[in-house]
Amino acid sequence: MTAELSVYPLLALTLAASLGGGLVKSYYSKRVSASSGGYYLYNGVSSLVSAAVLTVMGRSHAVSAFTLSLGVLFGAVTAVQQVTNAAALAVGPWSYTSVLISLSTVIPALSGAIFWHEKLTPAGIAGIALLAVCILLSVNKKKDGKSASPKWFALSMSAALCTGIIGVLQKVHGSSSHSGELYDFLITAFVFSAVFSFILFARCAKKDRKSGARTVPDRPLPLLAAMFAAAGIAAALNNAINLRLAGTMNSAVFFPVVNGGGLVLTTAASVIFFHEKLTARQYVGPAHMYKIKNSHVRATPEHGCSSSL
Numbered sequence: 145m146t147a148e149l150s151v152y153p154l155l156a157l158t159l160a161a162s163l164g165g166g167l168v169k170s171y172y173s174k175r176v177s178a179s180s181g182g183y184y185l186y187n188g189v190s191s192l193v194s195a196a197v198l199t200v201m202g203r204s205h206a207v208s209a210f211t212l213s214l215g216v217l218f219g220a221v222t223a224v225q226q227v228t229n230a231a232a233l234a235v236g237p238w239s240y241t242s243v244l245i246s247l248s249t250v251i252p253a254l255s256g257a258i259f260w261h262e263k264l265t266p267a268g269i270a271g272i273a274l275l276a277v278c279i280l281l282s283v284n285k286k287k288d289g290k291s292a293s294p295k296w297f298a299l300s301m302s303a304a305l306c307t308g309i310i311g312v313l314q315k316v317h318g319s320s321s322h323s324g325e326l327y328d329f330l331i332t333a334f335v336f337s338a339v340f341s342f343i344l345f346a347r348c349a350k351k352d353r354k355s356g357a358r359t360v361p362d363r364p365l366p367l368l369a370a371m372f373a374a375a376g377i378a379a380a381l382n383n384a385i386n387l388r389l390a391g392t393m394n395s396a397v398f399f400p401v402v403n404g405g406g407l408v409l410t411t412a413a414s415v416i417f418f419h420e421k422l423t424a425r426q427y428v429g430p431a432h433m434y435k436i437k438n439s440h441v442r443a444t445p446e447h448g449c450s451s452s453l
Contacts, residue, residue, distance in 0.1 A: 193376020215332025251308030318391020
């Protein structure tokens with residue numbers, strides 16, 4: 145009971161941070177900038193904000209080579225995920241992009257049983273399978289050419305693969321003997337992601353100068369600063385909580401709950417804020433996902449979640 149009570153607030157907070165960051169990213173991609181340079185600028189500045197927030201939250205005096213090297217890898221994958229995710233949002237609707245990316249939950253969920261020998265019950269296997277079915281039900285294959293384009297699908301699946309790898313890397317560090325270096329790991333990742341993004345931004349700016357195109361979005365600086373700050377704070381909270389939970393919760397429970405719960409919130413927000421239309425079949429997917437999500441959370445103590453969270 146104690147474990148369950150301690151996990152609920154953290155799960156609620158990480159889902160709220162994920163939703164808030166997703167709203168900002170989708171608005172930026174659709175209403176502010178859909179160019180590659182705009183993506184890189186967004187990711188670079190917001191990553192620096194995340195690193196600053198995590199530095200304030202806490203860091204250790206000595207950092208292991210394991211944490212630094214894994215942090216660099218995590219940052220590289222995160223940078224690619226952010227860019228491909230933003231690019232997919234620019235050419236396709238948020239709800240459909242999110243459901244495809246949510247397929248990534250299968251990768252870290254199964255990795256726990258394969259690499260960490262976590263208990264995977266028949267109910268857990270059925271839950272993951274149903275989650276995948278519900279996600280596929282949420283995709284409208286008869287949507288217009290823009291949302292069903294090969295470019296959008298390729299970008300969404302690339303973002304999904306990166307998201308799955310991010311989950312595995314979270315589990316690797318969170319379950320290691322260096323898990324206490326959580327903030328250092330994330331700071332390293334976000335700084336690397338920022339540097340990577342700024343290098344690509346500079347390349348885009350150089351090309352844009354030759355063609356006369358605008359690299360920096362034509363929006364008031366206070367608005368851009370507010371968006372970058374909000375995105376950075378949300379990402380810092382989301383990653384810090386997820387990294388802590390990934391190291392203590394069963395993967396077959398944590399990742400479906402976080403990704404499935406996030407998908408339910410994303411679907412609702414896409415309808416409310418961006419007026420995206422869903423078919424009856426697509427409403428069925430998130431509705432069943434809500435039931436799967438709740439059944440997984442109730443099973444948390446059974447899977448040995450740490451009560452020290």
